[in-house]
Amino acid sequence: MIGVLGFLGLLLGRKYLPFRLVLGLALFWWALLVAVHSPLFPQPNGAGEVLGGGLVTWLALAVLTVLVSGYRMALAGLRRRARLRVQEVGLPAPGAFAPAELDRYARHIMLREIGGAGQKRLKQARVLVIGAGGLGSPALLYLAASGVGVIGVIDPDVVENSNLQRQVIHTDSRIGTPKAHSAVAAMQALNPFIEARAYVRRLDAATAELIGEYDLILDGSDNFDTRYLVNRLAVAAGKPLISAAITQWEGQISLYDPARGGPCFECVFPNRPAPGMVPSCAEAGVAAPLPGVIGAMMAMEAVKYLTDAGEPLRGRLMIYDALYAETRVIGAKPRADCPACAAAD
Numbered sequence: 001m002i003g004v005l006g007f008l009g010l011l012l013g014r015k016y017l018p019f020r021l022v023l024g025l026a027l028f029w030w031a032l033l034v035a036v037h038s039p040l041f042p043q044p045n046g047a048g049e050v051l052g053g054g055l056v057t058w059l060a061l062a063v064l065t066v067l068v069s070g071y072r073m074a075l076a077g078l079r080r081r082a083r084l085r086v087q088e089v090g091l092p093a094p095g096a097f098a099p100a101e102l103d104r105y106a107r108h109i110m111l112r113e114i115g116g117a118g119q120k121r122l123k124q125a126r127v128l129v130i131g132a133g134g135l136g137s138p139a140l141l142y143l144a145a146s147g148v149g150v151i152g153v154i155d156p157d158v159v160e161n162s163n164l165q166r167q168v169i170h171t172d173s174r175i176g177t178p179k180a181h182s183a184v185a186a187m188q189a190l191n192p193f194i195e196a197r198a199y200v201r202r203l204d205a206a207t208a209e210l211i212g213e214y215d216l217i218l219d220g221s222d223n224f225d226t227r228y229l230v231n232r233l234a235v236a237a238g239k240p241l242i243s244a245a246i247t248q249w250e251g252q253i254s255l256y257d258p259a260r261g262g263p264c265f266e267c268v269f270p271n272r273p274a275p276g277m278v279p280s281c282a283e284a285g286v287a288a289p290l291p292g293v294i295g296a297m298m299a300m301e302a303v304k305y306l307t308d309a310g311e312p313l314r315g316r317l318m319i320y321d322a323l324y325a326e327t328r329v330i331g332a333k334p335r336a337d338c339p340a341c342a343a344a345d
């Protein structure tokens, strides 16, 4: 059966030789086998006996090979089409929405002030939140739920038992884990279509380049040093800043945006309080839902800013007194002698 051995040799040789050459040699070998058994030569002949097989055997082999190859090619084609369809469903083009996202954000998209264009702007936006505490918790959750594309959260602390009275993004089971990681886990669990990034560190001048990577900064930190520093960094980078603060029963919030005509945080609060003069939440206490109210307002102002909906809090400071259920809005103007933003104009 030298005829069969020839094909086996080519089968082994296809690892080392180009596919076209192996295919050519196989066709030539097959034609030779058919020819020596064909009526072109007197039958039987010596060559036919040496190579083996018969005319019917070698013709049947050709038919079988064509059938098997055709079946395999059709199968590969089906697989390729199925893969393409999976890509269409699972991975929409950059900036486009998957059907599950359109369903998720339908109640945003039907709002005249947001619509499909606004939702797309949210998806393309990058927001950095300073602090995953009382204010950061609701702000981060609502930013994630709203579909903000990239959300960064920076916090050096770990989750503690006493945080859970108001820092609702964390859970009892995550006590001891870094707040930034806990917040990212909660956001990704809420909305897998967004990207959440954790920075387990304090925002200082060395990590200032982070600010440049984002479109909008939300400051929910709990100390004046960070608040004044974030303001300076945001002013220097020309980034809008939504900053809020709470104590006991009262909260305040504003959009500080000197690059677009508004005052900065330092314009409104030029005098840094002496250390110890303004007690922190740990020292003075705070009503549990208060950071929920003000933190949700931060996310609301962020969504408005990013979608250009309504009137932002630029140049206006909103003060909420929870104990008497009163809200006041006072105007604020840029100060010509502001050490933070006057030089930047």
Ligand SMILES: [Zn+2]
Pocket: 258, 263, 264, 265, 266, 267, 268, 334, 335, 338, 339, 340, 341, 342
């Ligand atoms: Zn200023």
